[in-house]
Amino acid sequence: MPLRCLSGLVSIGFQANGTDWMSFVRQLADPLKGTFMKLSVALLVASTTALLSSGAYAGAAEDIIAKEKCSKCHTATTTKKGPSWASLAEKYKGDAGAEAKLVEVLKTGGKDDHNVIKASDADLKAIVQIVLSSK
16 A cells, blocks of 8 residues: 555656656656667577577487487487486496497497497597486
8 A cells, every 4th residue: 555655646746747657757768769679679589590590400419319210219218128318327427437438339339239320439429428418
C-alpha cells in the first residue's frame, strides 16, 4: 500500500507541474532510443549467427565419430556393446597415460575387437579428449 501512495504522490506532483508521468518517461527515453535500437539489432544478429553456425562447424573429431559410427557400440552414458564414454572417463580419471593408451586402442584396434580408426594423431587425440571429458 505505501508504494501505491508514493506512486500517487509522484503522479500528483507531475500533474501539478503541468506534465504527466508518461511525458516525463518519454522525454527520458527519447535520446536513448537510437542506442537501444542499435544494440538490439546487434544482439539479434550476433545470436542468430551463433545459432545458425553452431551445427555447421562441428570439429573433425565429431565428424570422425559420426563417420565411424562409434554410437553403434558406445554412448555418452550407457553401456552398449562397448563401455560408455562416461565410464571410460571415470576409469582413466587421474591417469596421466590415459590419452596415449586410448589413442593406441583407436590406432590398432586394441586387444578387444575395437575398430581401427584411420585418422591423424591430432584427430585421434581430439576424439580421446571428447571421451575423457564425458560425464
